[in-house]
Amino acid sequence: MKRVVVACGSGVATSQTVASKVNSMLEDAGINCTVEAVDIKSLDSIISTVDVYVTIVPGSRAYDVPTVNGIAFLTGIGIDEEFEKLKEYLKD
Protein backbone atom coordinates (compact mmCIF):
# COMPACT_ATOMS: atom_id res chain seq x y z
CA MET A 1 0.00 0.00 0.00
CA LYS A 2 1.23 3.50 -0.85
CA ARG A 3 2.36 5.65 1.99
CA VAL A 4 1.63 9.37 2.22
CA VAL A 5 3.30 11.39 4.97
CA VAL A 6 2.42 14.88 6.19
CA ALA A 7 5.00 16.73 8.26
CA CYS A 8 4.81 19.91 10.30
CA GLY A 9 6.94 21.53 12.96
CA SER A 10 5.58 19.66 15.93
CA GLY A 11 3.40 16.98 14.37
CA VAL A 12 0.66 18.31 16.62
CA ALA A 13 -2.03 20.34 14.97
CA THR A 14 -1.40 21.37 11.40
CA SER A 15 -0.06 18.12 10.02
CA GLN A 16 -2.79 16.03 11.65
CA THR A 17 -5.47 18.33 10.29
CA VAL A 18 -3.98 18.17 6.81
CA ALA A 19 -3.53 14.39 7.08
CA SER A 20 -7.15 13.99 8.04
CA LYS A 21 -8.29 16.13 5.10
CA VAL A 22 -6.03 14.30 2.62
CA ASN A 23 -7.19 10.97 3.96
CA SER A 24 -10.87 11.76 3.57
CA MET A 25 -10.35 13.15 0.05
CA LEU A 26 -8.45 10.02 -1.00
CA GLU A 27 -11.13 7.81 0.53
CA ASP A 28 -13.83 9.73 -1.35
CA ALA A 29 -11.85 9.24 -4.53
CA GLY A 30 -11.62 5.51 -3.81
CA ILE A 31 -7.84 5.55 -3.47
CA ASN A 32 -6.52 3.17 -0.89
CA CYS A 33 -3.34 4.26 0.91
CA THR A 34 -2.06 5.20 4.35
CA VAL A 35 -1.79 8.84 5.40
CA GLU A 36 0.26 9.72 8.47
CA ALA A 37 1.17 12.92 10.28
CA VAL A 38 4.73 13.11 11.57
CA ASP A 39 7.05 15.51 13.30
CA ILE A 40 9.50 17.08 10.85
CA LYS A 41 12.40 15.78 12.95
CA SER A 42 11.38 12.17 12.40
CA LEU A 43 10.93 12.64 8.65
CA ASP A 44 14.57 11.93 7.76
CA SER A 45 14.40 8.44 9.20
CA ILE A 46 11.29 7.39 7.28
CA ILE A 47 11.49 9.35 4.03
CA SER A 48 12.93 6.41 2.09
CA THR A 49 9.72 4.45 2.69
CA VAL A 50 7.41 7.31 1.70
CA ASP A 51 5.63 7.49 -1.68
CA VAL A 52 4.39 11.06 -1.43
CA TYR A 53 5.48 13.77 0.98
CA VAL A 54 2.93 16.46 1.84
CA THR A 55 4.92 19.43 3.05
CA ILE A 56 3.73 22.18 5.35
CA VAL A 57 7.01 23.55 6.60
CA PRO A 58 9.79 25.46 4.87
CA GLY A 59 13.12 24.12 3.77
CA SER A 60 12.07 20.52 3.37
CA ARG A 61 11.82 20.09 -0.38
CA ALA A 62 15.26 18.58 -0.72
CA TYR A 63 13.95 15.02 -0.50
CA ASP A 64 13.96 12.86 -3.58
CA VAL A 65 10.28 12.03 -3.15
CA PRO A 66 7.23 13.45 -4.97
CA THR A 67 6.10 16.42 -2.93
CA VAL A 68 2.72 18.10 -2.64
CA ASN A 69 1.89 21.48 -1.07
CA GLY A 70 0.07 20.69 2.18
CA ILE A 71 -0.98 24.25 2.90
CA ALA A 72 -3.48 23.98 0.04
CA PHE A 73 -5.27 21.28 2.05
CA LEU A 74 -5.32 23.55 5.09
CA THR A 75 -6.58 26.76 3.48
CA GLY A 76 -8.44 25.30 0.50
CA ILE A 77 -6.59 27.63 -1.86
CA GLY A 78 -5.21 25.61 -4.77
CA ILE A 79 -6.54 22.39 -3.25
CA ASP A 80 -7.90 20.89 -6.49
CA GLU A 81 -4.59 21.32 -8.26
CA GLU A 82 -2.58 19.79 -5.40
CA PHE A 83 -5.03 16.91 -5.07
CA GLU A 84 -4.69 16.14 -8.79
CA LYS A 85 -0.91 16.07 -8.33
CA LEU A 86 -1.26 13.78 -5.34
CA LYS A 87 -3.51 11.37 -7.23
CA GLU A 88 -1.08 11.37 -10.15
CA TYR A 89 1.84 10.51 -7.82
CA LEU A 90 -0.16 7.68 -6.29
CA LYS A 91 -0.71 5.97 -9.63
CA ASP A 92 1.62 3.08 -10.28
Place this chain on the structure above:
Amino acid sequence: MNILKGKINPDLLVFDLVKKDATEVIEYLAGLLYQGGFVKETYLEAILKREKEFPTGLFLTGYNIAIPHTETCEVNQAAIAVAVLKKPIIFRYMADPSQEVPVSLVFMLAIKDPKAQVPVLAQIMKIVGREEKLKALVNAEDQATFKDILEKEDEE
Protein backbone atom coordinates in the same frame (compact mmCIF):
# COMPACT_ATOMS: atom_id res chain seq x y z
CA MET B 1 -23.13 19.80 14.86
CA ASN B 2 -20.41 22.40 14.71
CA ILE B 3 -17.47 21.30 16.85
CA LEU B 4 -16.70 24.93 17.73
CA LYS B 5 -19.97 25.33 19.62
CA GLY B 6 -19.17 26.37 23.18
CA LYS B 7 -15.41 26.36 22.49
CA ILE B 8 -15.09 30.12 22.08
CA ASN B 9 -14.53 31.55 25.55
CA PRO B 10 -15.54 35.24 25.76
CA ASP B 11 -12.56 35.92 28.06
CA LEU B 12 -10.24 34.76 25.26
CA LEU B 13 -11.78 36.78 22.45
CA VAL B 14 -10.42 40.27 21.83
CA PHE B 15 -11.35 42.87 19.20
CA ASP B 16 -9.51 45.83 17.68
CA LEU B 17 -6.24 44.74 19.21
CA VAL B 18 -3.47 47.23 18.60
CA LYS B 19 0.06 45.86 18.90
CA LYS B 20 3.42 46.69 17.39
CA ASP B 21 4.31 43.31 15.93
CA ALA B 22 3.53 39.60 15.86
CA THR B 23 5.55 38.92 19.02
CA GLU B 24 3.44 41.40 20.97
CA VAL B 25 0.24 39.82 19.67
CA ILE B 26 1.45 36.38 20.72
CA GLU B 27 2.54 37.69 24.14
CA TYR B 28 -0.89 39.22 24.65
CA LEU B 29 -2.88 36.13 23.68
CA ALA B 30 -0.57 33.78 25.58
CA GLY B 31 -1.06 36.09 28.58
CA LEU B 32 -4.84 35.64 28.37
CA LEU B 33 -4.43 31.87 28.23
CA TYR B 34 -2.05 31.92 31.18
CA GLN B 35 -4.28 34.16 33.29
CA GLY B 36 -7.17 31.80 32.62
CA GLY B 37 -5.08 28.85 33.79
CA PHE B 38 -5.22 27.13 30.38
CA VAL B 39 -1.47 27.06 29.86
CA LYS B 40 1.72 26.85 31.90
CA GLU B 41 4.08 29.74 32.32
CA THR B 42 6.46 28.12 29.82
CA TYR B 43 3.83 28.28 27.06
CA LEU B 44 4.78 31.78 25.93
CA GLU B 45 8.43 30.98 25.46
CA ALA B 46 7.60 27.72 23.66
CA ILE B 47 5.13 29.32 21.30
CA LEU B 48 7.44 32.21 20.44
CA LYS B 49 10.24 29.76 19.70
CA ARG B 50 8.04 27.64 17.50
CA GLU B 51 6.62 30.62 15.65
CA LYS B 52 10.15 31.71 14.86
CA GLU B 53 11.21 28.30 13.58
CA PHE B 54 7.90 27.24 12.04
CA PRO B 55 5.74 30.32 11.46
CA THR B 56 1.96 30.00 11.14
CA GLY B 57 0.86 32.86 8.88
CA LEU B 58 -1.53 31.76 6.12
CA PHE B 59 -2.67 33.56 3.00
CA LEU B 60 -6.41 33.41 2.50
CA THR B 61 -8.82 35.34 0.31
CA GLY B 62 -9.48 38.94 1.33
CA TYR B 63 -7.78 38.75 4.73
CA ASN B 64 -5.01 36.59 6.15
CA ILE B 65 -4.74 34.70 9.43
CA ALA B 66 -2.16 33.15 11.75
CA ILE B 67 -2.63 30.07 13.91
CA PRO B 68 0.18 30.03 16.51
CA HIS B 69 0.36 26.81 18.52
CA THR B 70 2.91 24.60 20.24
CA GLU B 71 3.63 21.29 21.94
CA THR B 72 0.97 19.83 24.18
CA CYS B 73 3.12 19.65 27.32
CA GLU B 74 2.79 23.39 27.96
CA VAL B 75 -1.01 23.16 28.11
CA ASN B 76 -3.26 22.47 31.11
CA GLN B 77 -6.59 22.64 29.32
CA ALA B 78 -7.42 23.01 25.63
CA ALA B 79 -8.54 26.47 24.59
CA ILE B 80 -8.61 28.88 21.68
CA ALA B 81 -7.63 32.53 22.11
CA VAL B 82 -8.72 34.81 19.28
CA ALA B 83 -7.67 38.33 18.33
CA VAL B 84 -9.10 40.53 15.64
CA LEU B 85 -6.36 43.06 14.86
CA LYS B 86 -7.20 46.69 14.37
CA LYS B 87 -4.65 46.92 11.57
CA PRO B 88 -2.92 43.99 9.85
CA ILE B 89 0.31 42.88 11.52
CA ILE B 90 3.10 41.05 9.73
CA PHE B 91 3.48 37.37 10.52
CA ARG B 92 5.63 34.99 8.49
CA TYR B 93 4.27 32.54 5.94
CA MET B 94 4.05 28.93 7.05
CA ALA B 95 5.55 27.54 3.84
CA ASP B 96 8.26 30.17 3.53
CA PRO B 97 9.35 32.37 6.46
CA SER B 98 10.97 34.87 4.10
CA GLN B 99 7.48 35.87 2.96
CA GLU B 100 5.52 38.38 5.01
CA VAL B 101 1.83 37.81 5.66
CA PRO B 102 -0.21 40.83 6.80
CA VAL B 103 -2.54 39.15 9.30
CA SER B 104 -5.94 40.45 10.45
CA LEU B 105 -7.13 37.54 12.54
CA VAL B 106 -5.19 35.32 14.96
CA PHE B 107 -6.33 31.99 16.38
CA MET B 108 -3.96 30.85 19.11
CA LEU B 109 -4.46 27.19 19.88
CA ALA B 110 -3.69 25.68 23.26
CA ILE B 111 -3.66 21.99 22.38
CA LYS B 112 -4.03 19.28 24.98
CA ASP B 113 -5.03 16.27 22.91
CA PRO B 114 -3.88 16.54 19.28
CA LYS B 115 -6.49 14.07 18.05
CA ALA B 116 -9.31 16.07 19.61
CA GLN B 117 -7.84 19.22 18.13
CA VAL B 118 -7.98 18.05 14.52
CA PRO B 119 -11.70 18.66 13.92
CA VAL B 120 -11.43 22.00 15.73
CA LEU B 121 -8.68 23.32 13.49
CA ALA B 122 -10.35 21.77 10.45
CA GLN B 123 -13.60 23.57 11.28
CA ILE B 124 -11.82 26.91 11.81
CA MET B 125 -10.10 26.51 8.45
CA LYS B 126 -13.35 25.56 6.78
CA ILE B 127 -14.99 28.76 8.01
CA VAL B 128 -12.14 31.16 7.29
CA GLY B 129 -11.69 29.52 3.90
CA ARG B 130 -15.01 31.06 2.87
CA GLU B 131 -14.31 34.60 1.83
CA GLU B 132 -17.61 36.06 3.07
CA LYS B 133 -17.32 34.39 6.48
CA LEU B 134 -13.73 35.54 6.95
CA LYS B 135 -14.77 39.08 6.07
CA ALA B 136 -17.64 38.91 8.54
CA LEU B 137 -15.31 37.68 11.30
CA VAL B 138 -12.73 40.41 10.71
CA ASN B 139 -15.47 43.05 10.67
CA ALA B 140 -17.56 41.68 13.54
CA GLU B 141 -18.31 44.41 16.04
CA ASP B 142 -19.16 42.37 19.07
CA GLN B 143 -18.53 38.98 20.63
CA ALA B 144 -22.00 37.64 19.93
CA THR B 145 -21.69 38.27 16.19
CA PHE B 146 -18.23 36.74 16.09
CA LYS B 147 -19.25 33.67 18.08
CA ASP B 148 -22.36 33.22 15.94
CA ILE B 149 -20.31 33.04 12.75
CA LEU B 150 -17.91 30.48 14.20
CA GLU B 151 -20.51 28.41 16.03
CA LYS B 152 -23.26 28.42 13.43
CA GLU B 153 -24.39 25.02 12.30
CA ASP B 154 -23.01 23.98 8.96
CA GLU B 155 -25.40 24.65 6.14
CA GLU B 156 -24.01 21.75 4.17
